Amino acid sequence: MTENTPSTHTPEPRQVPDWIPAFPVLAPDSADLPPHHDHCLGCGPANPHGHQLRARRDAHGVHAHHRFDSRHVGAPAIAHGGAVATVLDELFGLLLYTVGEPAVTRHLAIDYLAPILLDTPYTLRAHIHARDGRKLHLQATIENDHAHVITTATALFLTVDVNHFLTHNTPPHTDNTP
Numbered sequence: 001m002t003e004n005t006p007s008t009h010t011p012e013p014r015q016v017p018d019w020i021p022a023f024p025v026l027a028p029d030s031a032d033l034p035p036h037h038d039h040c041l042g043c044g045p046a047n048p049h050g051h052q053l054r055a056r057r058d059a060h061g062v063h064a065h066h067r068f069d070s071r072h073v074g075a076p077a078i079a080h081g082g083a084v085a086t087v088l089d090e091l092f093g094l095l096l097y098t099v100g101e102p103a104v105t106r107h108l109a110i111d112y113l114a115p116i117l118l119d120t121p122y123t124l125r126a127h128i129h130a131r132d133g134r135k136l137h138l139q140a141t142i143e144n145d146h147a148h149v150i151t152t153a154t155a156l157f158l159t160v161d162v163n164h165f166l167t168h169n170t171p172p173h174t175d176n177t178p
């Protein structure tokens with residue numbers, strides 16, 4: 001083609017890589033929600049350093065039963081606050097299956113009302129408190145097995161389009177060696 005020949009090439013629409021998950025709205029049922037991707041720190045089943053959180057939809061939002069273990073220790077026998085934050089952030093991320101759109105954490109606030117003990121069962125719940133355009137105002141709790149709320153969290157997630165995840169155009173890191 002010479003310099004003066006008009007191009008007849010039609011650009012391909014931007015391809016969405018298959019590692020970008022769809023976010024269908026899933027109905028409440030007894031099935032575990034799909035992970036964001038296999039190596040996601042919060043929910044990826046193939047990430048040995050991750051929390052491998054498994055959550056389900058319910059009438060209000062999502063819930064999960066979870067135990068922190070020795071990988072997440074802060075003070076002896078107590079879960080590290082950052083590990084707790086990761087799991088809450090993840091649970092909020094799984095709420096997106098009630099929204100049907102990708103969104104990311106803009107603000108996360110946590111009240112640690114009592115220590116979370118390792119190797120102890122907890123129930124986590126999250127729901128959408130309000131939506132204002134792109135802004136998703138989210139709330140969550142962690143209860144112990146006496147139904148005492150020992151952690152509360154709020155978050156602002158902002159919906160984003162798929163280009164948000166294509167900025168670096170690389171798939172998630174799948175090599176878990178340091």
Ligand SMILES: CCCCCCCCCCCCCC(=O)SCCNC(=O)CCNC(=O)[C@H](O)C(C)(C)COP(=O)(O)OP(=O)(O)OC[C@H]1O[C@@H](n2cnc3c(N)ncnc32)[C@H](O)[C@@H]1OP(=O)(O)O
Pocket residue numbers: 019020021036037089090092093094096102103104105106107135156158160164165172
């Ligand atoms: C791997 C494959 C991908 C898988 C997808 C998985 C997804 C799920 C994964 C889940 C994993 C777990 C989850 C994770 O780990 S998600 C990972 C952690 N989060 C991030 O990396 C996000 C980083 N931040 C950004 O990229 C940008 O800041 C975003 C895109 C979020 C917003 O930048 P953008 O330029 O677009 O927005 P804006 O700044 O114009 O703000 C918009 C509006 O919001 C209002 N506002 C802002 N802040 C606050 C505040 N604090 N209180 C009240 N309001 C606030 C603001 O005034 C404005 O309002 P208005 O003027 O419009 O009225």
